[in-house]
Amino acid sequence: MKRQVPLLITFFVGTLLIVSIFSPATENLGEEFSVFFDVIAVFAFFLGGGNLLRVHLTKISRKREDWVYSVVTLVGFIVMLWAGLFKIGNEGGIAASVTEESSLFGMVFYSVLIPLQSTMYSLLAFFIASASYRAFRAKNREATILLVAAFIILLGRTAFGTMLTSWMPPSLSLAEIPNLAIWIMNSPNLAGQRAIMIGIGLGVVSMSLRIILGVERTYLGDDGK
Amino acid sequence: MMFDSPMLLLLTAGSGATVGTYIGLAIIVLGLLALLYTSIKAIEVDRRIVFLFIFVAVSIPILFPITFEEKATPVVKRIFDKIESLPEGSRILLSFDFDPAMAPEVQPMADAVMRHALAKNHRVIFMSLWATGQGLLDRTMQRILPNEFPDKVDGVDFASVGYTAGNEGVLNVIVSDFKKMFPSDANSIPLDSLPVFNRFSSCKDLDLVVTFGGGKPGAKEWVLFVGDKANVPVAVGVAAVVAPQMYPYFPNQVLGIMGGIKGAAEYESELIKHYPQFAEQPTPGMVMMGPQTLAHIVIIAFIVFGNVAYFFGRRREEKP
Amino acid sequence: MKKTSVIILSGVVILFLVSWLVKGASLSGEENPYLQGFLTTFAAFLTLAVFSFLYRDNPFYKFAEHLFVGASAAYWMTLGFWQTLVKKLIPKLSDGLANFFEVPTEEHSYWYFLPVILGLLLLMRLSKKGGWLSRWPLAFIVGYTAGINFVGYLRSDFVKQVSSTFVPLLIDWQGVGHFFSNFSLAIDGQFVMMLANVVIFVGVLCGLVYFFFSKEHTGLFGTASRVGIWILMITFGASFGYTVMGRISLLVGRLTFLFKDWLGLIS
Incomplete structure (x- = not known):
């Protein structure tokens, strides 16, 4: 029951999805399964929310280190959920878009989520700059090729690259840095990315087959062994 | 000066440069020269200095914008x-x-x-x-x-x-x-x-x-x-x-x-x-290309300086 | 609480209040200026709180980080509820609920209780005893993803990629004499276009050879593998260049917010 039913479900759903591509008779069922998948995905969001509540409530009740910040998490969670589920301040009423700018949900999104998420990712600019100074060394031929390609792309995607080599005659236009950058993207980069893509593609296909046929069972946890 | 000329070249290509732009670029050039000196002398630079440098290098062209002509590829x-x-x-x-x-x-x-x-x-x-x-x-x-x-x-x-x-x-x-x-x-x-x-x-x-x-x-x-x-x-x-x-x-x-x-x-x-x-x-895309250009030059300089430090460090190690 | 912590906290609170009042006053011509002033100041505070991590980990950063986790989880849950459950599931199951939520009613299909049951089983993961039941919906998700990806990847990332690699190596070929008399390094010239196709064909082949580990990389195979590494290094170099570009753009975006929307230093 614990192992066989999930394996059977995986086999049935996976096979049906593949068959639905080839057979119009099962196409509709494949679409229905897609909608079912969407609904289950929402329950996965709820599971995430539930888990978040459990972890942070435990942390607060046991007064673990930094438990005060768990209060912040819970306040943010509850306020956002309350604002969204009840569409607080939504001018268009219950039928209008939940993210309407004037609603409380919209306001929290614009003034809390947007600055937080975008700033978190912008920190990477500092780290990549620091790594450029400390880590990128032309230690061997391969590393040098990588750095030269990076230089050409970095210069070629700005007006500075255009200026440096704009004096080149049309018969040597490949040597202009922006053109060289375009050529690298369209040719060696394309070739390298395609080799990686074919490798990953084959990997995904074989892994999908292993999952559908029940050979790969790690998603079941310990009992899958 | 090896970094003066690219910066000046940058200004001639862009439009909208003001006194603030020149002062800002001068600060960046001086900073880069200082970083080059520390690299050659193998002086350890705190990562926060590098962070501050990139902050300044991106801020200056935002505060004193330079825009460049773009052409669709x-x-x-x-x-x-x-x-x-x-x-x-x-x-x-x-x-x-x-x-x-x-x-x-x-x-x-x-x-x-x-x-x-x-x-x-x-x-x-x-x-x-x-x-x-x-x-x-x-x-x-x-x-x-x-x-x-x-x-x-x-x-x-x-x-x-x-x-x-x-x-x-x-x-x-x-x-x-x-x-x-x-x-x-x-x-x-x-x-x-x-x-x-x-x-x-x-x-x-x-x-x-x-x-x-x-x-x-x-x-x-x-x-x-x-x-x-x-x-x-x-x-x-x-x-x-x-x-x-x-x-x-x-x-x-x-x-x-x-x-x-x-x-x-x-x-x-x-x-x-x-x-x-x-x-x-x-046109945020075109406006952002000013700071982008300067930041690219600074990152390239960082990589070059890092390698200069590496080169001098290796030479020092090889010396008896 | 340490004395320095109290001083820093008080300073931040005072600065926040000043910024709120000044920003609110500067927006006096707009609707709800002080609400707008508060929201902009709060967004700026959060931005600076995250940036403060660059100095070192601190309570302001932890506050911002924890707030993000909570608000973000609730955001996804809310959107999932309104956009999927209310709009797609409820009309299939109940007219009464559809009317309550003011969404168009649809023909009922009691098959739609199946994903609800599976969804509820997924929530059993939170329980210690019934946790194993969550494997059923998980099996559905995994099976669905495997099935849909099998065909998609095979068609687009394998078959079409292989067929796109077989490109003509001699473009607009009119003989050796014509080729050499018109030879140039122009970006749209015959030689450069042919070179691009040769690099694509050879590069993909050599790249794949490099990834083939069932044979020792020696002799001709080793040479091909070596060329494959070079091609991959150029690819990673290009990716690095683009990554730098992307990260800088994000920083420009945040700094523009601080200088323009919050401080009003630029128009």
Whole structure:
């Protein structure tokens, strides 16, 4: 029951999805399964929310280190959920878009989520700059090729690259840095990315087959062994 | 001075340089020279100094902007030309598959393509595969539509169906039955009652899909589950990190690629060239290319200095 | 609480209040200026709180980080509820609920109880005893993803990629004499276009050879593998260049917010 039913479900759903591509008779069922998948995905969001509540409530009740910040998490969670589920301040009423700018949900999104998420990712600019100074060394031929390609792309995607080599005659236009950058993207980069893509593609296909046929069972946890 | 000349060259190419720009650039040049000195002398530089340096290098061209002329490269121009060549009233789907983290790069593309499609009187359908995309989509529509296209009617000239969960599962359905996945628009109005969806049943009825994103689900999923499956032209506007991965699809599976802020700036320049009325509107892509250019030069300098330090360090080690 | 912590906290609170009042006053012509002033100031505070991590980990950063986690989880849940459950599931199951939520009613299909049951089983993961039941919906998700990806990847990332690699190596070929008399390094010239196609064909082949580990990389195979590494290094270099570009753009976006929307230093 614990192992066989999930394996059977995986086999049935996976096979049906593949068959639905080839057979119009099962196409509709494949679409229905897609909608079912969407609904289950929402329950996965709820599971995430539930888990978040459990972890942070435990942390607060046991007064673990930094438990005060768990209060912040819970306040943010509850306020956002309350604002969204009840569409607080939504001018268009219950039928209008939940993210309407004037609603409380919209306001929290614009003034809390947007600055937080975008700033978190912008920190990477500092780290990549620091790594450029400390880590990128032309230690061997391969590393040098990588750095030269990076230089050409970095210069070629700005007006500075255009200026440096704009004096080149049309018969040597490949040597202009922006053109060289375009050529690298369209040719060696394309070739390298395609080799990686074919490798990953084959990997995904074989892994999908292993999952559908029940050979790969790690998603079941310990009992899958 | 080895760094003076590129900086001055930069100023001559850009427009809008002020006294502040010159002073700012002088500070950056002096900083770079100091960093070069420390590299040669093998003096340890605190990472926070490097952070501060990049902060200053990016801040100065924002505070004292320099703008550069942009020219659309073929990979971007193909998208512009496609929208331009479609007959009026063609159906274009714009998918906002991004979050606030990608917005600085991707939002300018979305704005420019949206303006272009509406100015050409195409019928535009908006959607999102990312929950965060719906918030950004709503904001974009509220910012652009009432001010720049007051005569365009919701449901007639454009419509937003918003976000729905399910990643590629969503695409797997809309490729053959759009209304099954989106029975109503973002304001809960049935799609059947909206003129923009007349004689429209699936993605096969679209003339073009443009997806803006940089994660999963995004451009790749649109190619795999809609473009290749239904033979619908798909154009992509993606964050720079993802752009190189899109090239194997170009030009057979993807119509064109706008990669990062440079792609956005190129599209904006092409739009203004053909539609001068949009010159009055903000062009964040073109504006951001000033700080971008300077930051690229600084990063290159960092790599060179790092290698100089490495070279001198090795020489010192080799000495008895 | 340490004395320095109290001083820093007080300073931040005072600065926040000043910024709120000044920003509110500067927006006096707009609707709800002080609400707008508060929201902009709060967004700026959060931006600076995250940036403060660059100095070192601190309570302001922890506050911002924890707030993000909570608000973000609730955001996804809310969107999932309104956009998927309310719009797609409820009309299939109940007219009464559809009317309550003001969404169009649809023909009922009681098959739609199946994903609800599976969804509820997924929530059993939170329980210690019934946790194993969550494997059923998980099996559905995994099976669905495997099935949909099998065909998608095979068609787009394998078959079409292989076919796109077989490109003509001699473009517009009119003989050796014509080729050499018109030889140039122009970006749209015959030689450069042919070179691009040769690099694509050879590059993909050599790249794949490099990834093939079932044979020792020696002799001709080793040479091909070596060329494959070089091609991959150029690819990674290009990716690095684009990554730098992307990260800088994000920083420009945040700094523009601080200088323009918050401080009003630029128009």
